[in-house]
Amino acid sequence: MRILVVGSGGREHALAWKISQSPLVSALLCAPGNPGIGALAELVSIRADDVEGLAREATARRIDLVVVGPEAPLVAGIADRLAQAGIAVFGPTAAAAAMEGSKAFAKEVMAAAGIPTAEHATFTELGPAVAHVRARAGRVVVKADGLAAGKGVVVAGDVAEAEAALRAMLVERVHGAAGAKVVVEERLEGVEASVIALCDGERVRLLPAAQDHKRVFDADAGPNTGGMGAFSPTPAVDPAVAAEVEKAVLLPALRELARRGHPFRGALYAGLMMTARGLKVLEFNARLGDPETQPILMRLRGDIVPALLASARGDLSRVAIDVDPRAAVGVVLAADGYPARPVTGDAIEGAEGPWDEGVQVFQAGTARDAAGRLVSAGGRVLTVCALGDGLEAARARAYAALGRIRMRGGHFRKDIGLKRDLR
Ligand code: AMP
Numbered sequence: 294m295r296i297l298v299v300g301s302g303g304r305e306h307a308l309a310w311k312i313s314q315s316p317l318v319s320a321l322l323c324a325p326g327n328p329g330i331g332a333l334a335e336l337v338s339i340r341a342d343d344v345e346g347l348a349r350e351a352t353a354r355r356i357d358l359v360v361v362g363p364e365a366p367l368v369a370g371i372a373d374r375l376a377q378a379g380i381a382v383f384g385p386t387a388a389a390a391a392m393e394g395s396k397a398f399a400k401e402v403m404a405a406a407g408i409p410t411a412e413h414a415t416f417t418e419l420g421p422a423v424a425h426v427r428a429r430a431g432r433v434v435v436k437a438d439g440l441a442a443g444k445g446v447v448v449a450g451d452v453a454e455a456e457a458a459l460r461a462m463l464v465e466r467v468h469g470a471a472g473a474k475v476v477v478e479e480r481l482e483g484v485e486a487s488v489i490a491l492c493d494g495e496r497v498r499l500l501p502a503a504q505d506h507k508r509v510f511d512a513d514a515g516p517n518t519g520g521m522g523a524f525s526p527t528p529a530v531d532p533a534v535a536a537e538v539e540k541a542v543l544l545p546a547l548r549e550l551a552r553r554g555h556p557f558r559g560a561l562y563a564g565l566m567m568t569a570r571g572l573k574v575l576e577f578n579a580r581l582g583d584p585e586t587q588p589i590l591m592r593l594r595g596d597i598v599p600a601l602l603a604s605a606r607g608d609l610s611r612v613a614i615d616v617d618p619r620a621a622v623g624v625v626l627a628a629d630g631y632p633a634r635p636v637t638g639d640a641i642e643g644a645e646g647p648w649d650e651g652v653q654v655f656q657a658g659t660a661r662d663a664a665g666r667l668v669s670a671g672g673r674v675l676t677v678c679a680l681g682d683g684l685e686a687a688r689a690r691a692y693a694a695l696g697r698i699r700m701r702g703g704h705f706r707k708d709i710g711l712k713r714d715l716r
Contacts, residue, residue: 300362304583306655329656368394393579406549439471486529494556502530522709588621629702635672651680
């Protein structure tokens, strides 16, 4: 099989790494990829959101399966476009990807399917939205409807903060058209967790549960980031919770989407909060998470390609997910100044291995300079992952490997995998 991976982050490096081990693969390409992925796949210089360019390339290069990492091309219809060209794609159509692309749509599906979630109202006008948050004393969460690069959610502390968020989105349009509509939710309290499943439109296969760390500094201090690390398994999702998520969240969502004529094929990610009133869905993503994918794929045994292909073709009935009993921890090395103003162009030393069994470094914001040296090129530079017998052992191995990598100004959290059930 000839496979094209779309994207350029740590998630896509992990996917390319796992796919490259499959005996079914005769050619592996990645667009646009990064230097780490370049060691495993032929890099094609097409942006991940250039749907037309990617579809043309996939056709010209006789690709059998396209594996899409990020949400933007999915929401823009890459799966629809590839289906027209007769190419199998791991990832949902635009209509199904609206579970991530429109928070109002996801809420509508949840309501129709009886999926537990925060109470909400949708607004396009400032006046009624302000009246609504005042009536709730500001204990709300304001969410831009569309894709806002992970910055479209404001958990408000009081009325002033909620009003400021509404004004920024609806009037100042800080997120452009993505904030022309907002969803205002009741603010929930509890432990957060996420569950990701491969879906074929009807059936699901749960991946091992992972938990990420979003704040930039230890003990969840500092601003939010794309994610500073992740670990798997997590005590927040034991087998009973996983079974409940499958039955009460994932399968009803798939049934409702199929009923609407939009079967969901690809990875469906449920972001959850365990509240005193039970499990509630905070959001859906229409793709694998980054950095959760990195430790999750470290724990998958066997060939991933038949599972991706079965999801793409709509029949997971013969797929079983074989999980390594060991724990995996992934620690993100971030650039100086991340997340506010990441500095790029710093030399990275010691990131290219070789590594011991069960240790991998997945690159993200990296590039080669004119002399061919590896340098930083983005906020999250790489994810160091390790397997170990238990989280402590996995942590020790990941941090030991990270200790061999040098980058000026590089910073990372020291408590990845320690969070357990803390917020
Ligand atoms: P989302 O992208 O919708 O998952 O929101 C991003 C983050 O905002 C979540 O990971 C939560 O920490 C927080 N959040 C979202 N919705 C709520 C809610 N209804 N109550 C409390 N916190 C929330």
